Amino acid sequence: MVRIRVLARYRVQGRGQGAVGGLELDALAVELALRHGDLAARSEDLDVLVTGPVRGGRGGANAWELVAACRLGRVTATAPPEPVTWSDRLRAVIFDLDGTLFDHESSAVAALRQWVPRLGVETVTDVLLAAWFEAEDRHFGAWQNGLISYVEQRRARLRDFLPHVGHRPGTDAELDRHIADYLTCYASTWQRFDDVDAALTAVARAGLATAVLTNGIDQQQFAKVEAIGLAGRVGPVFTAEAIGVAKPAPITYLTVCERLGVPAEAVLHVGDRHDLDVLAPRAVGLNAVHLDRTGRGPLDEPHRITSLAELGRFLPPAAVGSAAS
Numbered sequence: 001m002v003r004i005r006v007l008a009r010y011r012v013q014g015r016g017q018g019a020v021g022g023l024e025l026d027a028l029a030v031e032l033a034l035r036h037g038d039l040a041a042r043s044e045d046l047d048v049l050v051t052g053p054v055r056g057g058r059g060g061a062n063a064w065e066l067v068a069a070c071r072l073g074r075v076t077a078t079a080p081p082e083p084v085t086w087s088d089r090l091r092a093v094i095f096d097l098d099g100t101l102f103d104h105e106s107s108a109v110a111a112l113r114q115w116v117p118r119l120g121v122e123t124v125t126d127v128l129l130a131a132w133f134e135a136e137d138r139h140f141g142a143w144q145n146g147l148i149s150y151v152e153q154r155r156a157r158l159r160d161f162l163p164h165v166g167h168r169p170g171t172d173a174e175l176d177r178h179i180a181d182y183l184t185c186y187a188s189t190w191q192r193f194d195d196v197d198a199a200l201t202a203v204a205r206a207g208l209a210t211a212v213l214t215n216g217i218d219q220q221q222f223a224k225v226e227a228i229g230l231a232g233r234v235g236p237v238f239t240a241e242a243i244g245v246a247k248p249a250p251i252t253y254l255t256v257c258e259r260l261g262v263p264a265e266a267v268l269h270v271g272d273r274h275d276l277d278v279l280a281p282r283a284v285g286l287n288a289v290h291l292d293r294t295g296r297g298p299l300d301e302p303h304r305i306t307s308l309a310e311l312g313r314f315l316p317p318a319a320v321g322s323a324a325s
């Protein structure tokens with residue numbers, strides 16, 4: 001039987017707020033919930049009204065109680081963690097950079113709060129932020145797919161965004177000046193996630209080599225690693241620019257393995273994009289863990305963490321005589 005763990009903060013009628021609970025329910029219960037279309041793919045906002053005990057078991061009452069809970073919304077279903085069978089053979093960990101070690105989103109938002117007011121718009125609204133990241137996703141993705149140049153993807157993002165702040169896009173030269181202004185702000189706001197230290201310490205204790213594989217360009221990605229204090233602590237750094245193609249091309253992952261001198265099956269790849277950092281490297285023989293910081297899933301990924309602080313459970317025991325402690 002497929003078992004699905006439903007995590008819920010439950011509230012029992014008449015007893016007030018309960019604690020966070022891990023409620024095991026069987027496939028039938030989840031199927032019923034899915035049929036009602038109420039199973040939300042969220043990992044937060046877990047308040048669920050449960051009118052009675054919800055336990056495992058293929059049974060009407062419990063299943064219907066879950067359905068009732070789901071109809072109130074906000075239930076998260078996740079796959080139970082699969083046993084990790086490959087930890088002991090690991091020799092290296094490859095980290096993604098943006099969204100994994102480097103907090104690109106917070107850095108970009110801070111940069112926009114500096115830059116947009118210079119364009120005459122005082123308030124950086126959520127709508128503006130959404131427009132920025134939408135343009136980034138679209139045109140950076142086009143570069144990753146080899147459809148446009150790196151310079152052009154930056155101009156294209158500005159062509160989309162500038163009308164939102166009342167500016168005509170203008171000539172390429174004008175766009176390049178805007179880009180330079182934004183990048184100056186962006187370079188002043190770079191920050192790493194606060195769970196990076198825990199992960200790197202755990203990797204060092206386990207005696208594993210590290211590398212960074214990132215879909216970016218050498219100049220900016222090397223500068224980020226330096227600026228966030230990770231130069232010498234993680235690396236070497238491999239970029240899509242240097243390799244010649246971007247993730248998810250198989251050659252990107254295999255190139256890093258080869259350069260590390262480690263076979264793919266002895267490498268763990270860790271990153272925030274399930275497609276680029278988990279499915280694609282796994283397809284060419286690497287092990288992979290999804291860093292799902294936003295809780296968007298996929299929730300049925302069996303090797304899923306929401307913080308790098310959890311990475312240690314996928315690593316081999318600390319190496320004897322490890323310098324890191």
Ligand SMILES: [Mg+2]
Binds near residue numbers: 097099273
């Ligand atoms: Mg990333």
